[in-house]
Amino acid sequence: MICKLFALVFAVAGFAGVAFGQLPFPQRCFESPSAWSGHFHRIDYSSGHLTHGYMFYNRTEFRLLYIHEPTVDVPQYENHWLFYNTRKSYRYYDKDDTCSIEDIPSDELIPRFGAPSESEYVHRDRLGAYTYNLGVTTDYFRMRTETGGTYRGFYAPEFETVATDFMCVPVIESYENIDTIPTHQRNMHWTYMNITTFPIPSAVWDLPAACRERE
16 A cells, blocks of 8 residues: 655646656556545646546456545536446536436546656656655656657656566646547646545545436
């Protein structure tokens, strides 16, 4: 179990960092641990809107939940469940007590929250401060598609001292005009903080009555 502090990562501008050179072992960070939770900030490149909240992820059970905190545009909590095992997406708004249900496209897989296999490993980066556990050492990836899309990703190894540890937690993911990822991630900049792999309470996946009644 881990709990990494990424509190200052969001303040790092322009993907700044210190290069650590090429890794002397096979590349890692193509997927995250199978289950984790943490805070997120999301910037929509299309609208310029910023949202933030908490998320829960369980790849073994094919489940993902984003809890969006109130914003000016949506002044209430929005819970967004994605159940890839049943191919259903639920959006619940707490003040209105309303729920919308959509089908998840059949070709959309649950995100792995790792570097795309076709991306290029660049180097190791240090994001944030070196002292007081306020920064994090990451592997940096990038990609440019034939259609002009760009991707940049920073991922922190689950155990930084183990060279064979291939799983990493996401720190920054930026997808601009890339159409080969799940629709809810496209054209977005994501920052993840305070990620933990402590067990996720089962009640997190319980749908409210407003959603159950519509099934």
